[in-house]
Amino acid sequence: xxxxxxxxxxxxxxxxxxxxxxxxxxxxxxxxxxxxxxxxxxxxxxxxxxxxxxxxxxxxxxxxxxxxxxxxxxxxxxxxxxxxxxxxxxxxxxxxxxxxxxxxxxxxxxxxxxxxxxxxxxxxxxxxxxxxxxxxxxxxxxxxxxxxxxxxxxxxxxxxxxxxxxxxxxxxxxxxxxxxxxxxxx
Numbered sequence: 576x577x578x579x580x581x582x583x584x585x586x587x588x589x590x591x592x593x594x595x596x597x598x599x600x601x602x603x604x605x606x607x608x609x610x611x612x613x614x615x616x617x618x619x620x621x622x623x624x625x626x627x628x629x630x631x632x633x634x635x636x637x638x639x640x641x642x643x644x645x646x647x648x649x650x651x652x653x654x655x656x657x658x659x660x661x662x663x664x665x666x667x668x669x670x671x672x673x674x675x676x677x678x679x680x681x682x683x684x685x686x687x688x689x690x691x692x693x694x695x696x697x698x699x700x701x702x703x704x705x706x707x708x709x710x711x712x713x714x715x716x717x718x719x720x721x722x723x724x725x726x727x728x729x730x731x732x733x734x735x736x737x738x739x740x741x742x743x744x745x746x747x748x749x750x751x752x753x754x755x756x757x758x759x760x761x
């Protein structure tokens with residue numbers, strides 16, 4: 576075993592021991608992406624990122640199910656664990672600031688926390704932490720998967736963008752009419 580691996584293993588065991596010293600909260604931590612708490616939290620966060628307006632939102636497009644499936648099928652166990660840990664840290668931050676879980680907060684408080692989480696990956700401490708731990712901030716992953724899931728959903732391809740299944744000839748500059756949808760094909 577290399578020295579770095581031994582230090583990481585030792586740090587993980589110390590953190591595991593210290594986690595038993597924390598006071599119990601009214602809401603259990605998320606341990607798995609298949610848990611109802613994870614599903615509900617991801618669903619609300621995705622809807623805040625892409626809300627329903629005159630077009631369908633992330634919730635009606637089923638983006639929460641896409642995110643969970645993509646994390647389970649396309650990400651490593653380490654990346655999934657880092658994402659779950661990020662969700663738990665997000666919940667802890669909400670409890671420490673407002674005294675309640677994220678899902679029980681008002682819409683304005685939820686928006687404040689999401690905006691802070693959106694800026695956090697670009698802070699100095701977060702960039703150092705991501706390099707040392709070699710992991711992406713959970714909110715960047717969440718935003719990326721939300722956009723991917725939304726713009727590949729049936730609701731977005733039929734209701735938000737104009738989809739041209741078999742494009743004709745390439746035209747470089749096309750005038751868009753007022754209210755015309757953008758194109759989904761390249």
